[in-house]
Amino acid sequence: MARVGIYGATGYTGIELLKLLARHPTVEVAFATARSAAGQRLSEVFPIVGDLRLTAAEEVDPASVDVVFTCLPHNTPDLIPIVQRALVTGAKVVDFSDTFRIADPAVYAARRGKPHPAPDLLELAVYGLPELHRERIRQARLVANTGCYPLTAILPLVPLVRAGFLADPTVIVDSKSGVSGAGRSLSLKTHFGETHETFSAYNVGRVHRHLAEMEQETGLHIIFAPHLLPVFRGILSTIYVNLKPEVDDTALAAVYADAYAAEPFVHVLPAGKLPELRHVQHTNYVVIGHQMVEPGRAIVVAVVDNLVKGAAGQAVQNMNLMLGFAETTGLL
Numbered sequence: 001m002a003r004v005g006i007y008g009a010t011g012y013t014g015i016e017l018l019k020l021l022a023r024h025p026t027v028e029v030a031f032a033t034a035r036s037a038a039g040q041r042l043s044e045v046f047p048i049v050g051d052l053r054l055t056a057a058e059e060v061d062p063a064s065v066d067v068v069f070t071c072l073p074h075n076t077p078d079l080i081p082i083v084q085r086a087l088v089t090g091a092k093v094v095d096f097s098d099t100f101r102i103a104d105p106a107v108y109a110a111r112r113g114k115p116h117p118a119p120d121l122l123e124l125a126v127y128g129l130p131e132l133h134r135e136r137i138r139q140a141r142l143v144a145n146t147g148c149y150p151l152t153a154i155l156p157l158v159p160l161v162r163a164g165f166l167a168d169p170t171v172i173v174d175s176k177s178g179v180s181g182a183g184r185s186l187s188l189k190t191h192f193g194e195t196h197e198t199f200s201a202y203n204v205g206r207v208h209r210h211l212a213e214m215e216q217e218t219g220l221h222i223i224f225a226p227h228l229l230p231v232f233r234g235i236l237s238t239i240y241v242n243l244k245p246e247v248d249d250t251a252l253a254a255v256y257a258d259a260y261a262a263e264p265f266v267h268v269l270p271a272g273k274l275p276e277l278r279h280v281q282h283t284n285y286v287v288i289g290h291q292m293v294e295p296g297r298a299i300v301v302a303v304v305d306n307l308v309k310g311a312a313g314q315a316v317q318n319m320n321l322m323l324g325f326a327e328t329t330g331l332l
């Protein structure tokens with residue numbers, strides 16, 4: 001049995017991770033940290049994920065585990081010392097935040113308006129998308145789990161880029177996310193009265209923090225329009241692409257089949273069939289559909305459960321690779 005520890009276990013992604021690990025046959029959760037719920041038992045916070053005593057982050061010893069998951073908010077100053085300490089003790093790290101996803105510190109500084117807080121750690125980090133970086137993840141000590149929105153842009157776009165199908169390197173990614181994407185902390189924006197029976201766009205254009213990793217992995221210039229859907233979980237992205245004139249439905253289908261036929265968690269629909277959120281909710285799948293609109297133009301739609309393949313499921317997939325387990329263990 002491998003032993004793992006979870007920092008931020010009481011958040012939305014932390015609980016999802018605990019649910020997945022509870023059915024993982026070769027992993028045992030050795031510690032789970034919380035801030036406001038420190039001292040309580042897990043069963044008091046979420047009844048079906050075991051009964052560990054939740055501890056404060058300072059109380060746990062990462063030397064006692066093989067892997068730590070850091071499910072902490074992206075801007076918490078506590079993250080870097082936690083990651084440093086884990087790596088020094090020999091534990092591997094899967095980080096959920098966007099701190100280590102942008103490989104180039106200059107791009108990080110330009111996008112965030114400040115230097116990277118730990119460039120030495122950034123050098124160690126591997127972008128945690130197994131479908132693109134499987135072999136590097138197997139060897140990694142620090143994996144930066146991807147953002148949830150980027151997954152629904154990168155996986156549909158990379159095969160088109162590699163095939164040379166795009167006529168225009170500027171692509172519009174129009175995404176809709178359930179409110180759990182914003183985490184469990186209270187905020188006016190995600191509170192029931194503000195989201196129920198309404199629908200809104202936010203951070204549109206070139207400002208959302210996930211844009212940099214989408215562009216890093218695709219090499220494209222992306223116009224990104226995220227929206228907040230009045231549902232709890234799931235992301236649906238609609239991507240508008242201009243294609244070279246010779247590309248038709250058959251060519252698109254062939255390129256996606258070639259890219260993903262062997263991928264356990266990427267499912268491509270036949271041309272003209274489009275995926276829905278309910279196809280992926282509570283699963284580790286990404287489903288991609290595509291449809292020609294007119295010659296030279298297509299719409300690609302991708303769906304993911306932001307808490308599973310978009311966060312905790314992908315983290316388990318990465319952990320399986322880092323520990324030499326079969327990649328799908330505990331996820332099918």
Ligand SMILES: NC(=O)c1ccc[n+]([C@@H]2O[C@H](COP(=O)([O-])OP(=O)(O)OC[C@H]3O[C@@H](n4cnc5c(N)ncnc54)[C@H](OP(=O)(O)O)[C@@H]3O)[C@@H](O)[C@H]2O)c1
Nearest residue numbers: 008010011012013035036071073074096097181183184311
């Ligand atoms: N939600 C998603 O769909 C999603 C998808 C992909 C990636 N992510 C990323 O995953 C990370 C976690 O997201 P989440 O949605 O699970 O967040 P969340 O629901 O807000 O949970 C955060 C967790 O961290 C704890 N925490 C907060 N500040 C802390 C600190 N300074 N020291 C120790 N513990 C602290 C919280 O405890 P308290 O409740 O006591 O504050 C809670 O357990 C974020 O970086 C996020 O960007 C989220």
